[in-house]
Amino acid sequence: MKKKLLSSLLVCAAVLTLSSSAMANECAQDPCNAAQPPQECNKPCPPDIQQRPPMSPEERKAEFEKRIQLTDAQKAKLEKIKADEKKTLEPVHKKMQKKHEEMRALIKQENDVRAESMKKFEAILTTEQKTELEKMKTEIQEQMKKDFEARKPHHMEPGAAPMGPAECSKGCPLNK
Numbered sequence: 070m071k072k073k074l075l076s077s078l079l080v081c082a083a084v085l086t087l088s089s090s091a092m093a094n095e096c097a098q099d100p101c102n103a104a105q106p107p108q109e110c111n112k113p114c115p116p117d118i119q120q121r122p123p124m125s126p127e128e129r130k131a132e133f134e135k136r137i138q139l140t141d142a143q144k145a146k147l148e149k150i151k152a153d154e155k156k157t158l159e160p161v162h163k164k165m166q167k168k169h170e171e172m173r174a175l176i177k178q179e180n181d182v183r184a185e186s187m188k189k190f191e192a193i194l195t196t197e198q199k200t201e202l203e204k205m206k207t208e209i210q211e212q213m214k215k216d217f218e219a220r221k222p223h224h225m226e227p228g229a230a231p232m233g234p235a236e237c238s239k240g241c242p243l244n245k
Contacts, residue, residue, distance in 0.1 A: 124132065134144060191199060 139147065194202065
């Protein structure tokens with residue numbers, strides 16, 4: 070029973086931390102805090118954002134503990150749980166890092182093989198074929214650039230009005 074309650078508390082803590090962090094950062098992120106003048110952002114900030122700046126991790130933790138009304142004993146147990154989690158995850162993170170390094174090495178190996186194959190291929194081409202191949206490469210690069218630009222979200226275009234959460238506005242104190 071106590072394990073279930075503690076698990077529930079941990080899940081609630083994570084949800085509360087993530088949601089308060091997300092709300093606190095909504096207007097601090099690119100949409101309203103971008104280089105554009107504040108008046109371009111015309112949506113109101115959430116009420117709690119207008120009243121206070123985003124909380125630090127320590128402040129979020131204190132707010133969580135206060136709202137849940139954790140006792141000192143519960144706080145101590147929570148710290149132990151978090152320390153155990155960190156200790157347990159350390160080898161997992163090391164394995165992940167090792168796998169990432171292995172993937173980078175494999176990608177480099179793949180790129181090296183492809184580059185070598187391309188050299189061999191180009192060696193069998195005539196001068197005219199090489200010229201045409203270079204034109205084709207340029208066309209492909211230009212098409213890829215166009216495709217990328219077409220997929221780029223509107224708010225990333227130069228001079229575009231900021232696009233952000235429905236709550237952002239010129240009245241948001243984080244825009245000033």
